[in-house]
Structures are given as structure tokens and as C-alpha cells.
Amino acid sequence: DGGITQSPKYLFRKEGQNVTLSCEQNLNHDAMYWYRQDPGQGLRLIYYSQIVNDFQKGDIAEGYSVSREKKESFPLTVTSAQKNPTAFYLCASSPRQDSTDTQYFGPGTRLTVL
Amino acid sequence: AQKVTQAQTEISVVEKEDVTLDCVYETRDTTYYLFWYKQPPSGELVFLIRRNSFDEQNEISGRYSWNFQKSTSSFNFTITASQVVDSAVYFCALSERGSEKLVFGKGTKLTVNP
Numbered sequence: 120d121g122g123i124t125q126s127p128k129y130l131f132r133k134e135g136q137n138v139t140l141s142c143e144q145n146l147n148h149d150a151m152y153w154y155r156q157d158p159g160q161g162l163r164l165i166y167y168s169q170i171v172n173d174f175q176k177g178d179i180a181e182g183y184s185v186s187r188e189k190k191e192s193f194p195l196t197v198t199s200a201q202k203n204p205t206a207f208y209l210c211a212s213s214p215r216q217d218s219t220d221t222q223y224f225g226p227g228t229r230l231t232v233l
Numbered sequence: 234a235q236k237v238t239q240a241q242t243e244i245s246v247v248e249k250e251d252v253t254l255d256c257v258y259e260t261r262d263t264t265y266y267l268f269w270y271k272q273p274p275s276g277e278l279v280f281l282i283r284r285n286s287f288d289e290q291n292e293i294s295g296r297y298s299w300n301f302q303k304s305t306s307s308f309n310f311t312i313t314a315s316q317v318v319d320s321a322v323y324f325c326a327l328s329e330r331g332s333e334k335l336v337f338g339k340g341t342k343l344t345v346n347p
Contacts, residue, residue, distance in 0.1 A: 221283050
């Protein structure tokens with residue numbers, strides 16, 4: 120089945136640690152996105168990539184890093200510099216390099232800092 | 234600048250009632266796209282509809298219908314004969330042509346009680 124997978128579903132981190140969230144898609148989509156969702160809030164864009172080996176900062180990129188070495192993979196690292204990382208993280212992809220195209224979402228990773 | 238407002242934070246209805254979720258948007262562009270997504274308790278965002286700014290025809294899909302009115306900058310979503318499975322958070326989103334971002338409203342939490 121085609122789709123977007125995110126792992127792990129739940130992640131616990133100690134303060135000062137870096138953690139990496141996985142996002143994989145087998146839809147052959149060009150563009151991939153990372154969003155953060157806080158309780159009662161909409162989604163805020165962290166990073167996006169429209170093509171392999173290229174990515175751009177979104178609205179809240181501070182404390183996060185990404186890579187796009189393969190078309191199907193777009194991992195997100197939450198660094199110790201991110202002051203309040205506890206949140207729900209959603210990965211998405213879209214067929215073309217165009218934000219007006221429909222984005223399809225993965226199941227999300229819930230990160231908790233202990 | 235793009236902006237989406239979902240003024241209804243939470244709505245509670247009894248099964249079989251009709252319910253309308255409001256979405257008001259702001260944009261300076263003449264070409265833009267509007268979206269609705271459903272987020273059930275599992276967390277994954279499910280795509281419902283994409284509509285471009287040149288197509289003002291209302292759309293119906295089963296129990297779901299959408300009313301797009303450019304004159305009032307609104308893109309409202311109606312669920313007819315609501316069911317318990319419709320309980321979720323619903324997000325409206327906007328993307329302008331040439332923008333690299335999809336901007337989300339804060340969502341409306343719908344609870345359908347049996």
C-alpha cells in the first residue's frame with residue numbers, strides 16, 4: 120500500500136538530547152513537509168523540501184534540522200536547542216513542488232520531553 | 234498575507250443533526266486554493282477537499298458539502314445527518330499561488346453524541 124509512515128509513534132526524550140523522527144513515503148512525491156502541532160493550535164510549518172538535497176526553513180525552524188538525501192525520506196532532528204519540543208509532529212508529502220497541491224499526511228509522532 | 238480563521242473552537246451536536254463548520258480566509262492573491270482536513274483522535278490528518286479560487290460551485294460528497302463564497306471570503310463545511318464517527322478536529326487551510334506554504338486555521342473540534 121502506498122502511503123506515508125512515521126516512526127516512532129511515541130518518543131520520550133531527556134532534556135539536552137537530540138532525537139530524530141523518521142518520515143518515509145512511497146508515493147513518489149516530490150515535496151515533503153514537517154509540521155508541529157500544539158494542543159488547541161493549528162499546524163505550523165517547520166521545514167519543507169521540494170527536491171532531493173534541498174530544503175527550506177518554515178515558520179518555526181529554530182532548534183530543528185532536516186536532511187533530504189533520498190526522495191522518499193525526510194527525517195527531522197529535534198536538537199537540544201529547541202526550548203519547548205513537547206508536541207505532536209506531522210510529516211506530509213505532495214506530488215509536485217507546489218504548495219497549492221494537496222498534501223497527504225502521515226500518522227504523526229508524539230514527542231515528550233521528560 | 235495569508236490567514237485562516239475558524240471562529241468555532243468546539244461544537245457539540247447530537248447524532249443526526251446537521252452541523253456547519255465555518256472558515257473565513259484572507260488573501261491578497263486572486264489565485265489560491267482552499268482545503269479541508271479531518272483529524273480524528275488517532276491524529277492523522279485526512280484530506281477531504283481541495284478547491285481553487287475560480288471554482289465557486291458548491292460541492293457535495295455524500296453527507297459532506299462545501300459552500301465557497303468569494304464575496305464573503307468563506308469556505309464553510311456542512312455535515313448532514315451527523316454520526317459519531319464524524320467526531321474529530323476539522324482544519325481549514327489556504328495556499329496562495331506562488332507561496333510555498335499551506336496556512337492552517339486553528340481547527341474546530343466537533344463532538345457528535347449518540
